[in-house]
Amino acid sequence: MKEPVQKERILEAARKRFAHFGSAKTTLTEIADDLSLSKQALHHYFPDKQSIIRAVTTQLLEQYMEALEAALAQSSSVFAALMALVDVRNRFGRPNHLFFAQLESDGQWFNRDARAMLLGMARRERRLLEGRLAQGIASGELRLEDPRATARIVLETLTAIGRTARNCPPDETLFETRERQQRELVTLIYNGLGKETWKH
Amino acid sequence: MKEPVQKERILEAARKRFAHFGSAKTTLTEIADDLSLSKQALHHYFPDKQSIIRAVTTQLLEQYMEALEAALAQSSSVFAALMALVDVRNRFGRPNHLFFAQLESDGQWFNRDARAMLLGMARRERRLLEGRLAQGIASGELRLEDPRATARIVLETLTAIGRTARNCPPDETLFETRERQQRELVTLIYNGLGKETWKH
DNA sequence: CTTTGACTTTTAAAACAAAAAAGTCAGACA
DNA sequence: TGTCTGACTTTTTTGTTTTAAAAGTCAAAG
Incomplete structure (x- = not known):
């Protein structure tokens, strides 16, 4: 074999295209061309396009989880952990927003x-x-009855904010606005309404 | 004139149809038929469809504001006020979700x-x-530095939660889920993470 | 084991025709 | 004069057909 990790090269090329154009607007031929291959070569490593998408998704999500785990582990306070959560989420979501949006949408397959x-x-x-x-x-640091329910509602809400206006134009301002909104919300939740507001 | 407030009758008929099918899927003829009129009669009171939509929207939003104002005024605590906010929002948003979704979407005119x-x-x-x-x-009751910013972030977040999955099927479960989510969030914000959790 | 050329099938896009709805106007009727 | 309708034109939406492109298959070559 010419390349020891041809599968990895394919996945890497697919990942790049998916990030820029989304999986729906990326053809197997394009991916193959990036590697100077024919699309039949791709089929030798992956039975179909779906399996490529799945592989890329798994890879991305795995990287996200590792990054989040590391960030939470080394956070010195719960507040820092929440901020790190927002940060890691956007660090991964922004470059791949088109990809993830298509995953969630009712796309064909x-x-x-x-x-x-x-x-x-x-x-x-x-x-x-x-x-x-x-x-x-x-x-x-905290006095909470139900950390599970609290974690759930925080994440659901952050996701909801991140979902707003997931339309076509990759407006950079929008991402900034959403991330700021998420940081403000997390700050608000951490402090609550009845305590002194946290100082920046 | 046969009817003293023909305009009101038209608006009422339009409001009903908009709530059920949205403004896009409602034709002027249908509204006219509901009143046993021809659509030309509608044009006598409103120059075009857009002006009807605008009138209905204004009416609905005005009613919402009055309801909200009343609810907030008679709330005995800030927590009760926040719960009332969620309640009034959903009480108005649910029956007209199709209408408002279309208003926000990139519809034609x-x-x-x-x-x-x-x-x-x-x-x-x-x-x-x-x-x-x-x-x-x-x-x-509260110790807050910036009530304006806090009000803004709370409302933006509630809106974001209310926007999730605004697709076709008017699934009743979805509304319940969202409202519960909003109540949980408001509770969480009120209490913060550092205090004893509020008891139901 | 990899890769490709030639092929079939499936899916998405473009073009077009048909239907429906929006909007206009002159005039009827009380 | 205020309210409404019939007959009409224009615009928008919808459905159908055609066309192109992408997905997927297979035998065979290096």
Whole structure:
């Protein structure tokens, strides 16, 4: 074999195209051309386009989880952890927003696995945050009854904010606005309405 | 004139149809038929369809503002005010979700005024909530630095949650889920992470 | 084991025709 | 004069057909 990790090269090329144009607007021929191959070569490593999308998705989500886990682990306070959550989410979501938007949309195929993948990811994400909240409770930083429910509502809300206006134009301002909104919300939640407001 | 307030009757008929099918899927002929009129009669009172939509929108938003104002005024605590906010929002949004979704979407015409109207409404809504928060600060219930920013972020977030999955099927479960989510969020914000959780 | 050329099938896009709805106007009727 | 309708034109939406493109298959070559 010429290349020891041809599969990896294909996945890398696909990942780049998916990030820029989304999986729907990327053809197998384009991916193959990027590698100076014919599309039949791709079929030798992946049975169909769907399996390529799935592989790229798995890879991305796995990287996200690792980054989140690391960020939460080294956060010195729950507040820092929440801010890191927002940061890592946007660091991964922004360059791939087109890709993820298509995964969630009612696109033709896929979507069987996509739903399941994203759901499983949401679960792992929730467990991580729940764990960090529990740590905050143990350390006396927080007084919370139900860290699980709290983690769930925080993540659901951040997702809702991130979903707004997921239309075509990749407006950079929009991303900035959303991230700022998320940071403000997290700050508000951390402080609540009855305490002194946290100072920047 | 046969009817003293023919314009009102037309608006009422339009409002009903818009609520059920949205303004895009409602024809002037249908509205006219409901009143046993020809569509030309409608044109005598309203120059075009857009003006009917605008009139209905204005009416609905005005009713919403009055309901919200009343609810906030008679709320005994800020927490009750926030819950009332969620309640009134959904009480108005649910029956007309199709209508409002179309207003916000990139539909063919309209949308010039629609944006402005919704923006103005968001402003008035924010002022009301801000006032109620300031009242809470004055009464000693809250300690907040910036009630304006807080009102803004709360409303933006509630809107974001209400916008999720605004697709076709008027699934009743979805509305329940969203409203529950909004209540949980408001509770979380009120209490913050550092205090004892509020008991139901 | 990889890769490709030639092929079939499926899916998405473009073009076009048909239907429906919006909007106009002169005039009827009380 | 205020209210409404019939007959009409223009615009928009919808449905159908055609066309192009992409997905997927297979035998065979290096």
